[in-house]
Amino acid sequence: MSITKVEVRTPLGALLTLTLEDPTNGYLIEDILGLDPVKATISSSTFANFPGAKYQASRREIRNILFKLKLEPNFITQTVRQLRSNLYEFFESDMEVSLRFFMVDGLTVDIAGRVESCEAPLFTQEPRATISIICFDPDFVDLTPVVVSGNTVSTLTEFTIDYPGDISTGFVFVLNVDRTLTDFTIYHRPADNVLRTFDFSSALETGDVLTVNTIDGSKAVMLNRSGTLTSLLYGKSPQSKWLKLMRGNNRLRVYATGAAIPFTITYTPRYGGL
Secondary structure, eight states: OOEEEEEEEOTTOOEEEEETTOOTTSEEEEEEEOOSOOOEEEEEEOOTTSSSOEEEEEEEOOEEEEEEEEEOOOSSSOOHHHHHHHHHHHOOTTOEEEEEEEETTSOEEEEEEEEEEEEOOSSOSSOEEEEEEEESSOOEEESSOEEEEEEOBSSSOOEEEEEOOSBOBOOEEEEEOOSOEEEEEEEEEOTTOOOEEEEEEEEEOTTOEEEEEOSTTOOEEEEEETTEEEEOGGGBOTTOOOOOBOSEEEEEEEEOSSSOOEEEEEEOOEESOO
16 A cells, blocks of 8 residues: 555644554544546547647546545544544634655655535444545645756756656746846756757846746746845746656756856655555
8 A cells, every 4th residue: 555644734733643554533434535646638620621620729638536434433532523533623614724644655745625525424334434625636646845046158068857747837937136237048948859948138237136936826937135025927928838747857048148056956756646
C-alpha cells in the first residue's frame, strides 16, 4: 500500500490522524477513492466534409475524494456514537478541510477541499462512514517549496531544474537588482525541447527587487523600490509566455548584458494523482 497515513485538519486547528491498517483511534480506512488523475473535459468542433473533429481546448475537472471508514470502538473509552460524533467535528457538511497524505516513499502532499457529505448509518451491525470531499484545485501539492539560486548571464550558459511533479507549475522569479538594468530575457527549454521566452523591458535601478509570478491565478510582475510596491506588468512583452516548469529536466537561462545579477526561482511540485 503506497499511503501510510492521512491527516485531516479543520480551520480551527483540530487534527484527525487516520493510519492505514491501525484502528487504534477507532477508525479503519477500508478504501480511499478519487486519488487517480481526474477526468478531463475536452471540447472539439466538427466541420462539414471533414471526418472526425478538431480539438479546441481542454481542462481538468475538480477532484472528489471518497473515504470509506469502518468504526471500531473498544467499548471502554469509545462507543460507536462517540466515534460518529467525533467524525462530525471534522467532516461537517460544507466545512473546509485540509488533507495531508503520507506516502511510503517519503513523499508528503497536501490538498484542500470542502466536505460534501458524511454518511454514517445508525442501524447497521457493522458501523461504517462514507465521507465525500470536493477539491476544487485537483492537484496534490508538495509541502516544501524548492528554491534555486542563480545569476544572470550574457552567454549561452544554461542551468537545469529537474522538476519531479507530473503537473506543470508556475514559479516565482525574484531578481535582486544591484545595478542599472533596462531589459532581460528568461529562456526556457523543457523536456520537449521547445524554446519558450519571457521578455522584460523597463528601467530598473540599484536596490530594486523585481518579482515575476507565473503561477496560475497569481500571475504578476511587481517592483519593490524602497519599500513601495508597484505593478510592472507593462514591462512584459505581449509575445512573452508565462513560463511553467514541466516534468523532467527544464533548462533555463536568464540573459542580461553586463555584470551578473543574482536571482532566485521558487516553485512547488504538483502531482495529478497518487
